Amino acid sequence: MIRVIASISGLVLAVGILYALQQTKPGYADITKPIAVHGTIGDRLMARNFELTATKVTLAQRIVLRTGTKEQVFETTGLWAVVEAKAAARHESVTVIAASWRGPSGSRYAMSQRFSTMPGLLPSERLEPGLPRNVLMLFELPENQVKDATILVSRTPFAPIDNELHIKANVPIPLFVRNVARVTRGSTAGDWRLEIQ
């Protein structure tokens, strides 16, 4: 009799453990999701194969690309967020192509793809080890997605078990929106500077 009770309670225990395991099992997407590295503006953040310091976030109504005396104007019905950063590879040359702006509602805005020839954009710069480089990330946003935002940066758009930088943007309220952010192309290839007006 005792043996039968022991067997039944063992069975119940086993079923209980298996059920608990089944219920708490993480999904494949959870197991392989990017590994977050948290920080804020001004922090030097280390990902597995690159390092990046976001130095400044500026809001602007329009972005102007100046080449020689020619100006190309990019208007928006929302706002432009211009993120300046310093980035370098860590162990091996790398290109970091994915950055997005996560607003307070959780919506993610990928970098604007309207600038085909803009110099200095993060995805078009090959980063080298030991050679920090100034880069730009440009986001086109609705006004209500600007505050309490996080900038997410990773090497590729889907970065399974790779690092993703989570940079708190901390834009001051009320929003200070500048008139123009102007990128002027320099005399040598790939050279540029940013002016805010």
Place this chain on the structure above:
Amino acid sequence: MMATLIPPTPKERRAFRLNALALLVAVPLAVAVGSYEDVMEWRSAQELNAIVAAPNKSAIYAGAEWRMERVHRLNEPGSAALVVIVEFEATVKDPAAFAAACNVALTDASKRRWKPQLLTPSIGRRVRPEAAERPRCGSASLKPVKAGDTIKMAESFLTPPDIGDIDLIVSLSTARPTYLVLD
């Protein structure tokens, strides 16, 4: 529960032990057979064992005899980066092994790796126009080559100015996981 009520015969016990032992062999064997191709594919993409060519010496690698010719270190005015141009050559012995996808990288004592630039930086084109016109390692094997040809190649890199002693790492898909280091 039933098994505990009817005691097993010695024959059954022996069969059970034998099967349990066989599992120890069968499971690792199944894993090895199932993953063999993936492991081989992974291995052929790695750089595991080096063939090192000492300074001013050549080395046989991937059906050719490789030799470092010159290294130029150029400072672009107004830039923090150093432009490194490496000129090297290969005398082909086996065209089939030489005509393959080529990976090149520059490395120093810190073990950091710089990948080559797609285009020679402008200072390199001004100072070493001959090097800028040479094919890169990947494009050298696009043209048909025959045994006895000497292919002169060049690659350019952007590095920090304080880079130390540099090595050129070359690996061809036909020879990986073996790779070549030109000192």
